[in-house]
Amino acid sequence: MLDKNELATLLPGVDVKIPSEGDDVTKYISRWSNTRLSLPAAIITPVTETDIISTIHFTSARKEENLKVIPTGGGHGTFVPIDSRTLYLDLRNFKSIHLDEDAETVTFGGGVVSGEVLKYLGERGWYTSVPNSNAVGMVGYVLGGGSSPFNAVKGLAIDNLIMMRVITAGGVVVKVGPESVGEEADLFRALCGAGFGFGVVVQVTLKTWRVENLGMQEDKVWTRKLIFPPTAIRTAAGTFVKIQKPDDRMVVVLLLMRAPPSAPRPGAPMIMLNASFFGPVTDAEEAAVALFDESITSQAIVADTGAVSVSSMNDFSAPLDRHGDFKEFYSAWSPGLSAETIVTAFDRWLAFGDATPEAKAASFMVFAAKGTKAMLEHDPESQKFFPRPLRSRNVFVQAVPWWTAEKAEDSSRTWAAETMALVNAPQHDRLVEGNGLADRDRLTAHAANLSKGIDLSTTWATSQLKEIRRIKGIWDAGNLFWNPIVDGV
Known part of the structure; x- marks a missing residue:
């Protein structure tokens, strides 16, 4: 066990906690998911960069203990193992956000979460690349590639990355x-799409843009929402497929979830089809004309058109941001889906919930369709580590098993893995038949959504995996920081 007095002497004024055996880990760490979470060797909450450097030197001097420094922001990295060899570096004090209107950039600290950036910029009439959740750590989001609702008009976060300030394994501060x-x-x-475990990122600068230049009415995002009963799944699926290659300014999401406890029918399956448009209302109505078809809306329980400010556009997902329980992300990028595939996925989701009561209430699925124009305009030479083949695919699919008891872990992961095989049926079939796959065809996932035991050849090509290891060896030869490729998931 680490010596708390020694750490306190080394880090004066820093909150240092060393758990006792048998303690409840959630007393010390709040994470979006309790998967892969157990008591760390210590929880250190630095106040300054000097505190981080001292922690790195302290850890390096104890190589025989094989400790890993793991910096954390929003706590959404469900695939990162926290255990007795972890020095958990909580960056909650690194909360600065600064907008430079002249340079058209925003700079934020390593502990900032997405909702803080979204609201800070939105209140000032600006926006940048953010995920569709307010609770995700911005550094982790960018390191994983940074997919956002603005993919088609601005590209990924890594395409708009100006600077990262990193404290390396040698305790040196570099700006890259x-x-x-x-x-x-x-x-x-490496930090552009494969950035986990190369150092402690304490500051990031991204490009930012004026909301008014989107041409939206009253600077608000136009929205169209349809909610269907289970009996209308074929209609909902067919409608999504019709617009799964949308206008570059529109994002279409089909969400499968169950009604919350406050609903008239708690636990009832819900099918929500939602479109968001970042442009003029007349253009939005034309792009989303299928969502006004009476033969479709007549089957919906709810059919609403509205508008929401950029600052609050992620508020709808707040119930999904709750910390605790056990959850994982399984995702795939697809060039397109058939309605039959979506219907089959829906049926399997229902069956999984009925067979697994511990995961029935909260497990959900997302099908999101976006344009690809701006993503394809960036990184034509594939220098970054968000695989080029994914940039050309319109549809992002995510299965999120969410279970409340550990006994449901295996069945939850099985359902999610089988769902990914379903939406990637051609690839799956070829592997089963023993025909193999070229790297390009194998790639379906990206680093932000890793899961326990994932085949990393679905996230990075063979050549990329080799290059990531090489760069890791240069910047962290002693493997001080946990890395999914070097240490496994």
């Missing part, structure tokens, strides 16, 4: 960006 050269350029490339 698109203009970096030599080994620092390699580090920057």
